[in-house]
Amino acid sequence: MKYREQIAKGLVDAMLRDPKVLVLGEGVTDPKGIFGTTLEAAREFPGRVFETPVSENMITGACLGLALEGWKPVLVHARADFMLLAMEHMVNTAAKWRQTHGGGQIHLVVRALVGRGWGQGPNHSQAFHSMLAHVPGLRVLYPVHPSTVASWLDDALACGLPTIIFESRRLYDLESLGYPMWDTPDVHIITFGDALIDASRAAMELKEHGVKAQVYPIEDVSLLTLPQPSVPAVVVDTGHLFFGAAGEVVARLAEHGNSRARRVGPPFIPLPTSAALERQWYPSPGEIVETVYRVLGLRPPAVRLAVTADEKFKGPF
Numbered sequence: 617m618k619y620r621e622q623i624a625k626g627l628v629d630a631m632l633r634d635p636k637v638l639v640l641g642e643g644v645t646d647p648k649g650i651f652g653t654t655l656e657a658a659r660e661f662p663g664r665v666f667e668t669p670v671s672e673n674m675i676t677g678a679c680l681g682l683a684l685e686g687w688k689p690v691l692v693h694a695r696a697d698f699m700l701l702a703m704e705h706m707v708n709t710a711a712k713w714r715q716t717h718g719g720g721q722i723h724l725v726v727r728a729l730v731g732r733g734w735g736q737g738p739n740h741s742q743a744f745h746s747m748l749a750h751v752p753g754l755r756v757l758y759p760v761h762p763s764t765v766a767s768w769l770d771d772a773l774a775c776g777l778p779t780i781i782f783e784s785r786r787l788y789d790l791e792s793l794g795y796p797m798w799d800t801p802d803v804h805i806i807t808f809g810d811a812l813i814d815a816s817r818a819a820m821e822l823k824e825h826g827v828k829a830q831v832y833p834i835e836d837v838s839l840l841t842l843p844q845p846s847v848p849a850v851v852v853d854t855g856h857l858f859f860g861a862a863g864e865v866v867a868r869l870a871e872h873g874n875s876r877a878r879r880v881g882p883p884f885i886p887l888p889t890s891a892a893l894e895r896q897w898y899p900s901p902g903e904i905v906e907t908v909y910r911v912l913g914l915r916p917p918a919v920r921l922a923v924t925a926d927e928k929f930k931g932p933f
Contacts, residue, residue, distance in 0.1 A: 619762040620788040623653045623727075626766030627690065630773055631661050634688060636723075637773065639665040640679060641692030650692050650729070651788055672701035679724055680710045680778075688723040688773055696728035696782060697742050710778040711753030721776030725769070730854070732786045732810060734894050738886030743809060743854050745782050746864070749837040755779040756837040758854075760812045762790055768835065784810035784854075795819045801830035803908050804843045806865055808834055809854035811899065818904035825917060829908055840865065845872035848911045852904055853881025880907040 617625065631637045639657050641650065645667045649655030658665040668675045672693070679689040693699055699706065706726070713722060731740040749756040755777045759765040765783075772779040787810055795816040807815045812833045819829040832843050842865065843849070849869055853862045862879050869877035882897045909916040 617762065618789055618791050619765055619783075620652050622762050622766045623769070623783070624656045626769045627654065627657045628660055629766070630690075630770060631657060631664060634773075635664075636686060637664070637688045637690065638682065639690045639692065640668050640675060641694070641727075642668055642670055642675075642698075643694050644668075644692055650694055650727075651785070653727075654692060672698050673704055676702040676705040676726075677709065679726075680705060680713070680722070683722045683724040683778075684713075688725070690725045690727060690769075690773075692727045692729075694729055695740050696730050696744055697739055699726070699728055699744065699780075706748075706754070706778070706780075707751050711751050714753065714777075722778050723773055723776060724778040725772045726778070726780045728780055728782050730782055730784045730809060732784065732898075734891035735889065736887065736894075737889035741887045743782055745780075745808065745837045745854075746862075748780055749840070753778065754838075756782070757835060758782045758784075758809050758837055759835050760784070760787060760807075760809065760833045761793060761835075762787070763792070764835075782809065786810035786813065795831040796823050796829070798828040798830050800828070801847060802828045803912060804830050804832050804847050804849040805852060805904065805908065806832045806834065806843070806849055807852045807854075808837070808862065811852040811854050814899060814901045815852050815904060817901040818908070821901065821905055822908060827908065827912070827914075834865075840868070842868060845869050845874040847874075848876040849874060849878075850904060850907045850911055851877065851879045853879060853899060876911050878907055878911050880904055 643650055644654040644665055645658045679691045682689045730743045745756050745758050748754055757768050759768040793816055796819055805815045815831045819831050822829040851862045851865045866877045866879050880899050880903050887897055888894055906916040
């Protein structure tokens with residue numbers, strides 16, 4: 617099953633198991649159903665899937681109220697960027713509620729889609745996982761494997777903390793992600809979000825040249841668990857405006873004595889809208905390969921991998 621199909625099935629299964637699970641958002645009942653992820657839930661449970669006004673902060677406050685009354689709302693943002701309009705309730709209300717009002721569980725899940733593909737531009741392509749992971753009281757997930765994305769949704773609904781799940785649109789049509797596995801890697805390639813696609817391609821290319829690169833996706837950004845710090849590491853940015861988490865990984869590795877950790881990612885400027893400029897902005901598999909070679913003290917290969925032209929999705933919607 618594709619990533620999007622796993623999400624759709626995961627929502628329906630969660631609603632079958634628990635009558636308290638609700639789905640809310642702008643576009644959850646329209647013919648596209650958030651790229652097909654909410655259509656089945658809307659058909660199966662028309663009384664529990666709610667189309668909402670275009671008022672993100674109000675919706676978030678309403679979902680918190682539902683959670684406090686024992687419901688388990690799943691709020692969907694077709695673009696993560698729309699969450700900026702809901703920061704007041706997410707950061708100052710939901711995140712702090714348990715500590716300021718005497719504990720208790722809050723089963724509130726926010727799905728936030730991260731766009732990629734030409735036409736997304738600087739306002740439909742942002743990922744705020746790093747920024748939100750630094751808010752006390754919020755849990756932040758960034759699932760990447762199609763086979764486990766539904767289990768992350770179940771985990772978010774059960775954990776009792778307000779949880780934000782970032783989903784890369786670029787992953788939606790994938791059924792699997794494969795990369796080499798090594799017991800004793802030469803280097804770790806640590807990734808977030810859809811950068812896993814590029815890291816996997818780079819790892820396969822490196823394998824052909826005798827370099828054992830172990831891809832290490834971080835899916836629970838709140839925990840930020842890292843591989844053994846003694847092995848050189850390349851941290852691949854998700855390729856979006858906020859890349860603080862990648863920098864933090866490098867800093868943490870350095871604290872443990874891994875002075876060879878390096879980051880590869882876009883410049884700290886807004887993403888251009890045109891296809892040509894976008895291809896230059898995002899990190900490519902070739903850049904990852906070159907960075908791995910530099911970290912290992914090797915001469916980079918003569919042939920550079922380019923961004924594969926497989927971006928079928930055109931933006932902004």
